Amino acid sequence: VCIIPTxxxxxxKTAASGTELQFLVQYLMLRKNLSQALFSWQVDxxxxxxxxxxxxxxxxxxxxxxxxxxxxxETPEEMALKxxxxxxxxxxxxxxWLEQRENITTCIALRPYSKxxxxxYVEKFQLFK
Numbered sequence: 309v310c311i312i313p314t315x316x317x318x319x320x321k322t323a324a325s326g327t328e329l330q331f332l333v334q335y336l337m338l339r340k341n342l343s344q345a346l347f348s349w350q351v352d353x354x355x356x357x358x359x360x361x362x363x364x365x366x367x368x369x370x371x372x373x374x375x376x377x378x379x380x381x382e383t384p385e386e387m388a389l390k391x392x393x394x395x396x397x398x399x400x401x402x403x404x405w406l407e408q409r410e411n412i413t414t415c416i417a418l419r420p421y422s423k424x425x426x427x428x429y430v431e432k433f434q435l436f437k
Contacts, residue, residue, distance in 0.1 A: 389416060
């Protein structure tokens with residue numbers, strides 16, 4: 309039996325309506341080019357990369373709940389992933405995953421945020437296909 313928890317909601321104050329409930333989302337940016345010709349990684353390996361990154365990030369000390377919506381987005385290649393990591397460095401808590409055996413940067417996991425807090429950082433990326 310699989311029990312799917314209800315996504316966690318956090319109250320946020322808005323100028324227009326006072327208080328509003330916002331559900332938390334954890335975005336994961338995964339390199340699309342790892343599935344293509346040069347690397348040819350299988351889908352299960354790519355899914356494992358996203359899982360490694362989300363799990364590693366959840367082990368960091370934090371005060372956020374465990375149950376959040378996870379969204380996997382794609383970056384075209386490693387440079388885009390590294391540039392995003394640099395952009396996030398100042399303001400957004402995240403984990404950049406380096407696959408140890410191959411020593412390849414594969415994925416970024418953001419800590420759970422309300423969508424509005426991180427939209428500017430992730431809006432240019434598409435859902436991973």
